[in-house]
Amino acid sequence: MDFASPLPAYLVKRYHGWKATSFAENKAWYRHLAEQGQHPRAMIISCCDSRVHVTAIFGADQGEFFIHRNIANLVPPYEPDGNQHGTSAAVEYAVTALKVAHVVVVGHSNCGGVQGCLDMCSGHAPELEQKSSFVGRWMDILRPGYDRIKDLPDHDSQRRALEKEAILVSLENLMTFPFVKEAVAAGTLTLHGLWNDIGSGGIEQYDPDTNAFHPV
Amino acid sequence: MDFASPLPAYLVKRYHGWKATSFAENKAWYRHLAEQGQHPRAMIISCCDSRVHVTAIFGADQGEFFIHRNIANLVPPYEPDGNQHGTSAAVEYAVTALKVAHVVVVGHSNCGGVQGCLDMCSGHAPELEQKSSFVGRWMDILRPGYDRIKDLPDHDSQRRALEKEAILVSLENLMTFPFVKEAVAAGTLTLHGLWNDIGSGGIEQYDPDTNAFHPV
Amino acid sequence: MDFASPLPAYLVKRYHGWKATSFAENKAWYRHLAEQGQHPRAMIISCCDSRVHVTAIFGADQGEFFIHRNIANLVPPYEPDGNQHGTSAAVEYAVTALKVAHVVVVGHSNCGGVQGCLDMCSGHAPELEQKSSFVGRWMDILRPGYDRIKDLPDHDSQRRALEKEAILVSLENLMTFPFVKEAVAAGTLTLHGLWNDIGSGGIEQYDPDTNAFHPV
Amino acid sequence: MDFASPLPAYLVKRYHGWKATSFAENKAWYRHLAEQGQHPRAMIISCCDSRVHVTAIFGADQGEFFIHRNIANLVPPYEPDGNQHGTSAAVEYAVTALKVAHVVVVGHSNCGGVQGCLDMCSGHAPELEQKSSFVGRWMDILRPGYDRIKDLPDHDSQRRALEKEAILVSLENLMTFPFVKEAVAAGTLTLHGLWNDIGSGGIEQYDPDTNAFHPV
Numbered sequence: 072m073d074f075a076s077p078l079p080a081y082l083v084k085r086y087h088g089w090k091a092t093s094f095a096e097n098k099a100w101y102r103h104l105a106e107q108g109q110h111p112r113a114m115i116i117s118c119c120d121s122r123v124h125v126t127a128i129f130g131a132d133q134g135e136f137f138i139h140r141n142i143a144n145l146v147p148p149y150e151p152d153g154n155q156h157g158t159s160a161a162v163e164y165a166v167t168a169l170k171v172a173h174v175v176v177v178g179h180s181n182c183g184g185v186q187g188c189l190d191m192c193s194g195h196a197p198e199l200e201q202k203s204s205f206v207g208r209w210m211d212i213l214r215p216g217y218d219r220i221k222d223l224p225d226h227d228s229q230r231r232a233l234e235k236e237a238i239l240v241s242l243e244n245l246m247t248f249p250f251v252k253e254a255v256a257a258g259t260l261t262l263h264g265l266w267n268d269i270g271s272g273g274i275e276q277y278d279p280d281t282n283a284f285h286p287v
Numbered sequence: 288m289d290f291a292s293p294l295p296a297y298l299v300k301r302y303h304g305w306k307a308t309s310f311a312e313n314k315a316w317y318r319h320l321a322e323q324g325q326h327p328r329a330m331i332i333s334c335c336d337s338r339v340h341v342t343a344i345f346g347a348d349q350g351e352f353f354i355h356r357n358i359a360n361l362v363p364p365y366e367p368d369g370n371q372h373g374t375s376a377a378v379e380y381a382v383t384a385l386k387v388a389h390v391v392v393v394g395h396s397n398c399g400g401v402q403g404c405l406d407m408c409s410g411h412a413p414e415l416e417q418k419s420s421f422v423g424r425w426m427d428i429l430r431p432g433y434d435r436i437k438d439l440p441d442h443d444s445q446r447r448a449l450e451k452e453a454i455l456v457s458l459e460n461l462m463t464f465p466f467v468k469e470a471v472a473a474g475t476l477t478l479h480g481l482w483n484d485i486g487s488g489g490i491e492q493y494d495p496d497t498n499a500f501h502p503v
Numbered sequence: 504m505d506f507a508s509p510l511p512a513y514l515v516k517r518y519h520g521w522k523a524t525s526f527a528e529n530k531a532w533y534r535h536l537a538e539q540g541q542h543p544r545a546m547i548i549s550c551c552d553s554r555v556h557v558t559a560i561f562g563a564d565q566g567e568f569f570i571h572r573n574i575a576n577l578v579p580p581y582e583p584d585g586n587q588h589g590t591s592a593a594v595e596y597a598v599t600a601l602k603v604a605h606v607v608v609v610g611h612s613n614c615g616g617v618q619g620c621l622d623m624c625s626g627h628a629p630e631l632e633q634k635s636s637f638v639g640r641w642m643d644i645l646r647p648g649y650d651r652i653k654d655l656p657d658h659d660s661q662r663r664a665l666e667k668e669a670i671l672v673s674l675e676n677l678m679t680f681p682f683v684k685e686a687v688a689a690g691t692l693t694l695h696g697l698w699n700d701i702g703s704g705g706i707e708q709y710d711p712d713t714n715a716f717h718p719v
Numbered sequence: 720m721d722f723a724s725p726l727p728a729y730l731v732k733r734y735h736g737w738k739a740t741s742f743a744e745n746k747a748w749y750r751h752l753a754e755q756g757q758h759p760r761a762m763i764i765s766c767c768d769s770r771v772h773v774t775a776i777f778g779a780d781q782g783e784f785f786i787h788r789n790i791a792n793l794v795p796p797y798e799p800d801g802n803q804h805g806t807s808a809a810v811e812y813a814v815t816a817l818k819v820a821h822v823v824v825v826g827h828s829n830c831g832g833v834q835g836c837l838d839m840c841s842g843h844a845p846e847l848e849q850k851s852s853f854v855g856r857w858m859d860i861l862r863p864g865y866d867r868i869k870d871l872p873d874h875d876s877q878r879r880a881l882e883k884e885a886i887l888v889s890l891e892n893l894m895t896f897p898f899v900k901e902a903v904a905a906g907t908l909t910l911h912g913l914w915n916d917i918g919s920g921g922i923e924q925y926d927p928d929t930n931a932f933h934p935v
Contacts, residue, residue: 075458075495076477079389079529081564082329083503085345086490088562088736093343094488095739104338105397105486111337113298119377121327121353122320126342127309129301137337140356141373142380151419157357157373160425161335164358168399168422173295181321183384203367206384209376242291261292270321272310274302279291287299313727315686315693316544316604323602326542328532328566346736348729350544386539388532470531477531507890507927508909511821514761515935517777518922525775526920536770537829537918543769545730551809553759553785554752558774559741561733569769572788573805574812583851589789589805592857593767596790600831600854605727613753615816635799638816641808674723693724702753704742706734711723719731 097133104134111137113173114165116158116241118144122269123179137165143184144176145212146241149248159248166260167250174245174260178238179267184210185234189226192217216240235284238264238277313349320350327353329389330381332374332457334360338485339395353381359400360392361428362457365464375464382476383466390461390476394454395483400426401450405442408433432456451500454480454493529565536566543569545605546597548590548673550576554701555611569597575616576608577644578673581680591680598692599682606677606692610670611699616642617666621658624649648672667716670696670709745781752782759785761821762813764806764889766792770917771827785813791832792824793860794889797896807896814908815898822893822908826886827915832858833882837874840865864888883932886912886925 094101114137115125125131125138139161146158165171178185188210190196199207216236223229242264245251254260264277266284275284294302310317330353331341341347341354355377362374381387394401404426406412415423432452439445458480461467470476480493482500491500510518526533546569547557557563557570571593578590597603610617620642622628631639648668655661674696677683686692696709698716707716742749762785763773773779773786787809794806813819826833836858838844847855864884871877890912893899902908912925914932923932 072455072458072493072498073495074462074471074478075493076479077494077528078391078479078481078492078503079329079477079532080525081529081562082345082391084562084740085736086503087740088733089344089346090488091739091743092732092735098488101338101488102486105484108397109337109399113295114335119330119353119355119381121325121351122317122349124342124347124349124354126340127349128305129298130305131340133338133340133343135337137335138340138356139335140354142376145373147371147373151421153418153424154370155363155424155428156371156421157361157363157425160358160421163421164399165335173298175294175298181324183325183380202369205367205372205376205379208369208371209373212371239288242288246290255290261295262290263294264291265294268321270318272306272314272317274306276294277288277291278293279289282288287294287302309728312693312725313604313729315691316727318691319544319602319604323542326539328535346729346732386535388529388535475531475534477528504887504890504925504930505927506894506903506910507912507925509926510823510911510913510924510935511761511909514777514823518935521776521778522920522922530920533770533920534918537916540829541769541831545727546767551762551785551787551813553757553783554749554781556774556779556781556786558772559781560737561730562737563772565770565772565775567769569767570772570788571767572786574808577805579803579805583853585850585856586802587795587804587857587860588853589793589795589857592790592853595853596831597767607726607730613756615757615812634801637799637804637808637811640801640803641805644803671720674720678722687722693727694722695724695726697726700753702750704738704746704749708726709720709723710725711721714720719726719734 101133109134109169111135111169111171113175114139114171115175115177116144116146117177118142118179118182118184120179120182123177123267125177128267137169137171142206142209143182143213143237144178144241145209145237146176146244147212148244162245162248163250166254170259172260173263175263175265176238176241177265177267178234180234180269182234185213185237186230188213188217189230189233213237213240235266238266317349325350325385327351327385327387329391330355330387331391331393332360332362333393334358334395334398334400336395336398339393339483341393344483353385353387358422358425359398359429359453360394360457361425361453362460363428364460378461378464378467382470386475388476389479391479391481392454392457393481393483394450396450396485398450401429401453402446404429404433405446405449408437429453429456451482454482533565541566541601543567543601543603545607546571546603547607547609548576548578549609550574550611550614550616552611552614555609555699557609560699569601569603574638574641575614575645575669576610576673577641577669578676579644580676594677594680594683598686602691604692605695607695607697608670608673609697609699610666612666612701614666614669617645617669618662620645620649621662621665645669645672667698670698749781757782757817759783759817759819761823762787762819763823763825764792764794765825766790766827766830766832768827768830771825771915773825776915785817785819790854790857791830791861791885792826792889793857793885794824794892795860796892810893810896811898814902818907820908821911823911823913824886824889825913825915826882828882828917830882833861833885834878836861836865837878837881861885861888883914886914
């Protein structure tokens with residue numbers, strides 16, 4: 072594999088800084104985690120976006136959260152077809168092996184993936200409609216959400232509503248997994264939807280009573 | 288969606304703490320990121336494992352790294368078959384839209400996904416071989432790596448070698464994506480492989496010259 | 504221009520070392536920066552002093568910080584008189600064109616410029632009071648700071664206090680620039696003052712609540 | 720000064736990393752530098768641009784280089800008019816107090832300041848021609864350079880030539896300072912001009928024999 076390269080120096084420097092400070096101060100805990108395994112309390116499903124790190128927002132320390140990150144924090148529907156479903160594998164592992172108590176779907180403002188979905192569904196991004204577009208096919212998961220918001224009057228309200236649909240569609244799809252539905256029914260798992268506004272730092276959560284998002 | 292629940296109080300408390308401290312101190316930067324978009328330098332592909340947060344190891348602040356996390360930090364081969372490939376979508380977005388300069392695959396010790404793959408491939412986990420097992424089908428990506436390490440003498444050396452194969456197989460698969468291969472050839476993208484030992488805090492990087500992993 | 508000379512060999516050697524190592528490992532990132540432009544998060548205003556490199560203290564990699572360095576890290580007041588103000592130009596470019604989120608003024612111990620100001624203001628350096636002294640005229644910016652510390656009992660405490668005044672006067676002067684004041688009011692820019700003790704490696708930051716400097 | 724803010728957490732983290740590694744390994748040297756003062760070998764005049772850190776290119780360790788950074792690495796002509804000239808003060812201090820052996824002017828590709836000068840001088844940036852534009856007035860220093868390159872056939876060659884003029888004009892202006900001219904004549908100071916290509920990592924130096932820039 073002669074195509075691989077040594078680590079850029081700035082990452083080496085960052086690593087040595089962490090090793091000499093955070094790691095050094097917590098080495099007993101790291102040793103414990105290595106020997107006793109992980110027992111995270113929650114699974115968090117969030118976006119790859121560099122501006123939304125749930126480790127920061129929830130002050131995640133090592134061992135607390137099992138975190139899956141993909142484009143636009145999407146969960147596809149349950150499809151046990153023998154193909155490779157990375158998100159479904161992560162959900163399965165968290166719920167059936169780790170037995171987490173919560174799955175939290177965290178969406179956010181200014182999402183490039185959601186914007187791409189809006190462009191594609193409204194006919195402005197033919198390149199995303201091609202079979203070979205991985206981003207386009209991935210955003211197909213959100214098409215049911217687009218149908219629910221497409222009659223909103225302007226682009227900005229459509230985009231913001233679609234960002235929230237990315238959370239709601241994922242929550243709906245989570246419930247199509249038998250092991251999720253059973254755990255929720257048994258009271259051993261709760262599901263949560265959050266939307267983060269990058270610029271203001273605000274977080275709104277989905278409230279099932281009003282079927283709307285409200286500030287936390 | 289009456290199955291969704293309000294956010295657990297401990298997460299609300301964590302969020303308010305972050306909002307009043309880290310966010311408050313950096314609100315100008317968050318505003319900038321919301322208005323100017325993200326320009327991350329690197330994509331990091333790491334595991335969902337709660338014990339390995341690259342945001343900690345590399346002191347990642349908002350805006351610096353585009354992070355995809357899945358079970359066992361795997362990248363599947365290039366398959367533009369029209370199906371949903373979340374990892375491939377993340378790689379496509381990072382390389383072709385964000386034009387990141389580096390893709391870093393970060394594996395780790397004590398990986399539950401890799402352990403499952405070892406059990407499955409050695410015939411000790413028939414439940415993972417079922418068509419309906421998402422984790423099993425996802426770990427199929429690592430089967431070519433198992434073939435290369437299966438003759439090692441004992442279980443511990445097999446597991447450690449397979450953790451590193453999860454990094455190498457992913458690097459190999461990354462190069463099957465035409466846009467990755469082209470960017471690497473053009474010198475606008477470099478690929479890197481790292482393995483983190485949770486207990487000791489050590490990091491080893493793949494060195495193409497010796498075809499082995501060495502401490503950073 | 505026959506007065507110019509070829510580069511000293513030691514700098515040629517240093518450059519070739521960098522090119523073969525740091526640059527080679529990061530060439531994809533340098534290419535990215537050249538093609539996509541810079542998006543630095545912060546402007547840092549520090550002293551020319553060879554002992555205080557903020558690139559070291561903050562592990563600055565290429566692209567992260569827009570750095571202005573002058574004698575004693577001073578910012579003059581807003582004076583749009585048509586004359587050449589290099590520091591004001593740098594501040595204008597950082598805030599209005601690059602839209603940085605933070606401006607950090609970094610002062611330090613053992614500052615030759617501050618010592619010169621103290622000597623001049625206390626009547627012990629007539630050569631700095633001459634019209635033709637560029638250092639003297641530049642240090643005039645700090646005279647309002649001298650007035651606030653001149654009654655301290657001894658020379659050492661006066662010097663240390665004046666080093667901190669160099670930071671405070673600069674922060675005050677920054678706020679006289681309309682575009683700085685507006686950005687601070689709008690929450691898109693924050694201002695920070697730091698003092699570095701060269702010998703101990705300590706850093707103190709200005710705390711507006713106590714109107715004093717405290718260790719970070 | 721209630722407008723000042725505490726240091727953003729990411730800078731605090733960076734600082735603690737540096738303190739625990741680079742500083743800890745070199746504390747004897749830092750102590751020495753604090754007690755014995757600085758004795759830098761060279762002054763470097765470079766741009767504020769976040770993509771060009773001479774501390775990286777020349778592997779600058781603490782104590783080696785006295786570094787002045789301003790927009791477009793410009794030195795104005797000698798003007799002892801009693802006004803505040805930050806660049807002239809830095810040159811005066813380096814040459815007459817520190818008695819550095821070299822002054823190196825380092826320009827670079829993709830320079831926003833030089834681009835602004837080109838736009839202004841060619842009549843495409845009236846906002847930079849206003850008296851109140853600090854960037855415009857600062858770039859006036861480069862107008863003599865524009866006159867020498869304005870007849871080049873296309874914009875790209877004009878821009879690249881003007882980037883090199885920013886170095887040559889500065890070298891010429893350095894020689895208008897009596898103390899610089901004397902030190903050069905006495906053989907105690909040499910002047911050097913470099914141009915860095917950000918994307919390729921190349922460095923060209925001004926060669927007085929051919930009156931052109933050649934790769935180092």
